[in-house]
Amino acid sequence: MKNKLKLSLCCLLAFATYIETKAQELPITIRGRTNTDRSIEFTAIKTGPGTYTLVLNFKDVTNATAGREVVTVTGYSKSAYVLEPINKDQGVDFSYGYSYIRGKLKVKHDPEFVYLLPYKNGTKVKTVESSFAKATYFGSTTPEDWKAYRFYTKTEDTITAVRKGTIVEVIDLYETDDKKGIAFTNKLNSIMIEHADGTILRYQGLKKGSIVVKVGDVVFPGTSLGVNSKTHADSPPNVSLLFMYLKSADIEASRNVNLQNSKSLYGFITAKFCTTANPSMYVVPNQEYTVAVTPEIVQKEMTKKELKTLVKN
Template sequence: MKKSINYLIALLSIALICKTSYAQNNNITIEITRHDDKSVDLTYKKLLPGSYYLELELNDLTNCNSGDFKGVINNYTGVLLRLKPNNDKQHINFSYSYRYMIGVPNPNIDSSFTYILPFKNGKKFKIGESSHVGEKYLGHERPINWKSYSLNSKNPDTVCSMRKGIVVKIIDDFENNETKGTFFTNKTNEILIEHADGTYARYINLKHKSMFVKLGQTVYPQTALGIMNEYGAENYRLSFQIYSYYYTNFKEKDKQLKENESSLKFIAPKFITQNGIVNIKSGQEYMAGFNETVMFKEFRKSEQKKYKKDPTLFN
């Protein structure tokens, strides 16, 4: 008979990368199941969607030669380790600690991948490169690879997904009057989407209670995400970033944080427009456009058939 217990005290240490890391207490918990044959399973439960890098370390391990886990977990539940005893007449004893962060460390990214601009097909905006708020307002050093875009509008336009992915974070806590009339605030509503290759797209400054998507939802290019929020006295603004995580372990990450103030690798991808595929140049106008080659790049065949039959299902 299997008997599932929380065996010994787990020391949970969550290392925060920066605001965009979103590691949360008790998102991932570890459970231990002891079997009659003296083997032990260490399993996890994850509350939030998306990929997480997890390190599980076994300490004072006896009656077993193998242990420790370092890797990426994607599912909501799963087995991390199965321990088998050297002597099946005795128990395996140990203590353990674990920690985790959002993201796939150092993913293999296709630098030629083409994104769709984050607004509806046919819409035109002037896109600029955003300054680093830490550098501009707090005197911090600008990260070497910093890349963030922004666009202004006189109207509260719809923000769209640039690529197929999964919604892994939604912040929708701030009333619009908290940001109205300000040019710098950390009280912004936003959506974070994880892509299949381990990159993320962050859509910043969305109107409160305007979100069209839910946590864990799969979105597609041109899927409506939310509405642009006010910025300053007369404009509406969207800021957006594309990045991946580059840490390899927590000790190295801590060192990198002190040196670079970031464990993110920002990306400046190619975008498809009405005038072809381009690299964005700050201060120029671009009109959103796409073709089936770009749109269907990450679609399954069944999704392509559904889209061709009724594109509105993907909006």
């Protein structure tokens, strides 16, 4: 019996207003094959590092049982699902679609985890909290747990990693818009890092051409990433940090809403930082802090091999 394959694809990335600039290669593709026992095996092929949540939606299924299946994809190739025929003497008929979103569901985040501030040891920074741009400029609803940090310096300075993680995305396309009076732009260079616990951190607002890391690199607290930049002509140099985790894979429902009633599929983290004033604190908007880089934070998530390498160097 011939399988009916009807494929639909939706790629949703957190705040991916820059999606038109990305390469044409899709992060996730699905391959299906029929096994000798008439089962149908679906394999997810991932083209880059980092975790994705894949949603398979099966319809019109005969001689098998399947519906909405949610799968975590970490490696570059993963057997995502197998349709087993109820009657082994007959094939399986079905149609299906799939969608995916960056991140891992059911992340176990430690709210007491302490991060570095995103600059070199001893740097003085001023912090502010950024509003939810989609609410401020487009009438969307601000998520209940929204939190975004922006760290200013008086002159351009090196941005550093605040925690160990893997670089999963780099955008280095945009020059600083030097027009006066610019309040909002989505054309910002950024780096996205995935941490061991599945949380994701976006560093946004780096100077074009300054980024010194690439996708796939593992970075440690204090590792140089690039240089901050002015968000627009009226601002001092700065970088913004957005700590996120995937809290919902309801991708299908999110397609059918407008900006006014949309809900984020991501949760946001209120982070604790290490400063010279306090080794574990919540920063206060419009206050100045001095960066403190401690061995405890730098080495906290290192493997034994990484620690040995650190000692040798």
